[in-house]
Amino acid sequence: MDLSSQEKKAPTLVIDSHVHIGAIGKDYQIVTAQDLQDSMDNAGIAISIVVSDDFDSGDDWQGVSSDEAIKQCANNPRLKVVGNFSLRREAAQQEHEICQQIETKAICGVKFYPGYENYFPVDQRPQTIYKLCATLRVPVIFHTGFLQEGTLGNQEQTHPRNIEALAEQHPDLKIIMAHFGNPWVQETAKAIAKHNNLYVDLSGFFTEYKTVLSTELVEFQGAMTTFANIAGGFSKCLFGTDWPLYSQKEYLAAVKTLPMNEREQKLVFWENATLLFDR
Template sequence: MVDISKVRAIDIHTHAEEPCGCHADDGYDELQSTMAGYFGAPWSHPPTIPQTAAHYREQNIAAVIFPVDAERETGYRRYKNEEVADLAAQNDDVLIPFASIDPWKGKMAAREARRLIRDFGIKGFKFHPTMQGFYPNDRMAYDFYNVLEEEGAIALFHTGQTGVGSGMPGGNGMRLKYSNPMHLDDVAVDFPDLKIIMAHPSFPWQEEALSVAQHKPNVYIDLSGWSPKYFPEILVRYCNSMLKKKVLFGSDWPMITPERWLSDFEKIKIKDELRPDIIKNNAARLLGLM
């Protein structure tokens, strides 16, 4: 289990990659290499979960890690949630397991989620509306959300534009409209006890995201996917004021390394007394680690 007193930060947003990296039949390698070019990622092939754990251990940072199940919409095979959980358990000094289930699976998704929470210690679930092709406030996902609310799990939603598919023909078939953070306002109303994280600075809907997070007590923002040096001024202002307890460090590993993110974070105008909360304490409280 992560010792919160020993790690210097908690990265709330990292991606699990398949150990085999075998995607010659479904196009996933092409997607990954294109995305790595978009982000300028410093690797030729995505790291495995054990390699991710080793990197975070070396950096003395804990990390929430998850796959993305988007088989129905993309055709890319999903990484088994049980395998992610098992590998995270082998590295539980630094890794905190989340899972991912395509919400289009409906009641099947709800049953799988409850089993993963109870049998595998899954703490939350990653949703990617653009990759999974759904509006977060679509009622077909509500049985799934109900399980997460009942079990005290976290729902982490991609918001805003995505590097996934960027520059590929037709954006690789991915539609940005699904990831407007305003759709999460309905979810926050209908599930007031569900802990919701909106991932990323939500370009081009940054003000919508700030509005939802400020208005709904159960909604948070993670700051992953962008180097802090590119944060819009209004986001920095809210980090320093009304949302100082509701913003969370996230890197989007392996596209952005945590050390690069933290180095750039040191250079932006965040009040010194708020930095420990943003890089560690806010996430620790949300995850029930303190």
């Protein structure tokens, strides 16, 4: 075996850009930062971005606050934290806290849950935080696509067209569309092709807490091939799993089957995440 083929076989360094901790395991079982690291070791994942999620979902979902995520991930170079915006917290206090967390590098991004909290991304209420993130060059992440039943908002609020409107409103703001807008994959791909400041993460596709079926894998490959044909490839995608809802190991194996060239693989598994989350 020559060196170049060795190189091809060398494992790509992997960042999982979308995981959670808290009472969100199967049957609301609590998962901790330690459980996450065990999963990362098993999957061969170097770094995970822990997304905090103490928003008002209208159901039993119990993620963790950014403070709790920061505490659990403290002094751990393998774990980074994304804060979150929520309508249920007092605006000025929240803006102050997020600003401080960004400046002290306790968080590396801010997540928004428009469909879950019944607002549209272009709503006036989060605008101060958008401006702050654009100025401090911190990415924002939006839930896009399917909504769980019983949530406060509606599906219309999670459509990619709302993210396009936001991208036009804030051309300097880097925006990641979580779950690639699934099921609106084509609309998401068109938005990605059109706006420089838009990215997608590949998380959240398979059946929650179940092993990946081969039929689902074929469906995923089909959806992502359609996406890449419209978006002009995979270069604006980030690998993400939404662990613990899905196995990191199985998700990684599924994404590795997508028809990416070597450059795209580097971007998807590592470089896009470092470009966006490292300041």
